[in-house]
Amino acid sequence: MKNQNIPKNILHWYDNNKRVLPWRKQVSKKQTQYFTLVSEFMLQQTQVKTVIPYFNNFVNKIPNLKKLSIVSEPKLMKCWEGLGYYARARNLKKTAKKVISEFNGDLPSTIAELKTLPGIGDYTSRAIMAIAFNKPIIPLDGNVERVLKRIFYLRNENEISKDNIINKKSFFGKSNRSSDYAQAIMEIGALICKPTNPSCFECPISKNCKSYKKNDFEIKSKNKFNKIKYFEADIYQNQNKYLLIKNSKFKFLKNLLIFPMKEVKKNKFNTSMNKKIIIKMSNMDMKIVLNKKNKLIKIRNSYLLDKKNVKSQILPSFTKKIFNSVSNYS
DSSP, rough: OOOHHHHHHHHHHHHHHHHHHHSOOOOHHHHHHHHHHHHHHTTTTTTTTHHHHHHHHHHSSSSHHHHHHHHHHHEEEEEETOOTHHHHHHHHHHHHHHHHHHHHTSSSSSHHHTSTTOOOOOHHHHHHHHHHHHOOOOOOOOHHHHHHHTTTTSSSSSTHHHHHHHHGGGGOOOOOHHHHHHHHHHHHHHHHHOOOOGGGGTTTTTOOHHHHHHTTTOOOOOOOOEEEEEEEEEEEETTEEEEEEEEOOTTTTTEEEEOEEEEGGGGGSOOSSSSSSEEEEEEEEEEEEEEESSSOOOOOOEEEEEEEEEEOOOOOHHHHHHHHHHHOOO
């Protein structure tokens, strides 16, 4: 199935159809490295369209690696606020500090060295190598994986295993425009080879695609199940002021402000008339009962937040969702 025209066809399509994304701007090599680093951290677990405004704001407020390495925690969190998975922001700053102190301010240009940096694993290191350093590497993200599953019509468990899909990447061959080529393949997955209703008539490699020939585009994936967990959140309110605590108890939203809460077993989940909400977080469906308390109490590491200051305070989306649920709750 190898075809010398595959890189040529893919790049021709990319040059005429790629999205205009802020981290693809023509800038200096050093700034390209910074833009790639920030965007790849943000794109972990988050869609492109969501990331774009956050990226623009972030690089406007924190314009380079040196500034990032010394940025204050409140400013960092404010720039990340609402994007979720806040450990990414902390790891991004740790990485900046390590690059400044151990690599003379330049991102290391090997996969092994990149993987020594906080928050950078196999995929992110390969994405940086391809995009920022123009190395002949095809990072395997969900988009590339989907393209390969359809190209080769991969169906059973062995066929869709990670190792087998990695082996199939040789289909793409190589290009001397490695940075563009890696992004082009991911772009085909994002814009054409979509999970449903792929736009095959626009695809530059449809003639090489077994799924297209069979007219069967179903994607097989390994089953992933969200865990269901149960919580009780205590809503301590006095007029327009609410009591929040700095989270040191749960692994999620570490050191961020949340309502006082505890995890409970399913059979202990409060089934009274109290308001209940469901919040999805990562691979977890959180069922939360809201226990309203009309009297404030003293709790260690607590913080009284006036309702009118919610927008100006650094709060995770999780806490804001609970705020929205309790604002008219009586």
